[in-house]
Amino acid sequence: MSTTKVGTRTTKTTPRKTAAAKSAAAKRGASAGKAASKAAPAPTRKPAPAKASPKAKAKPAAPEPAAPQAVKPPKTKLVRDSFTMPKPEYQVIDALKDRSAKAGRPLKKSEVLRAGIKALAAMSDDAFAAAIADVPTLKTGRPKSKKPSAPSQQE
Numbered sequence: 001m002s003t004t005k006v007g008t009r010t011t012k013t014t015p016r017k018t019a020a021a022k023s024a025a026a027k028r029g030a031s032a033g034k035a036a037s038k039a040a041p042a043p044t045r046k047p048a049p050a051k052a053s054p055k056a057k058a059k060p061a062a063p064e065p066a067a068p069q070a071v072k073p074p075k076t077k078l079v080r081d082s083f084t085m086p087k088p089e090y091q092v093i094d095a096l097k098d099r100s101a102k103a104g105r106p107l108k109k110s111e112v113l114r115a116g117i118k119a120l121a122a123m124s125d126d127a128f129a130a131a132i133a134d135v136p137t138l139k140t141g142r143p144k145s146k147k148p149s150a151p152s153q154q155e
Contacts, residue, residue: 084138 093112100107107115120128 084140084143086136086138 093109096112097107097109100112120131123131
């Protein structure tokens with residue numbers, strides 16, 4: 001700085017940042033303020049490569065054969081139902097479940113019933129008529145509960 005008798009003239013100079021000061025400013029990131037964002041050069045975009053016309057693309061010699069996929073059959077809609085049967089016939093279902101487990105193919109109750117339906121459907125008309133002749137007709141609906149009803153008050 002220089003001074004004269006007529007007047008004093010002072011100029012402000014900014015000190016240069018050291019490497020340590022620069023790294024500290026970089027760590028502060030966005031808190032460095034607008035001055036730091038102005039100092040950073042704007043990123044430049046590279047132009048996208050020119051797209052080739054569809055005619056210019058080379059077609060493969062032979063398309064690769066697609067892997068064979070297993071075609072799944074459409075799902076069948078399930079129906080939920082309930083029915084009444086005598087206890088001795090119901091116990092036959094349990095015996096058939098045990099028998100299938102011993103044969104190495106455990107079944108559920110519904111599977112036993114479905115197998116029985118398939119067996120009936122495969123029978124001849126005479127065999128089917130003989131099989132259903134032994135089945136007694138039951139009263140439809142839920143069985144009445146064994147709970148005693150409330151006694152009526154009569155005077």
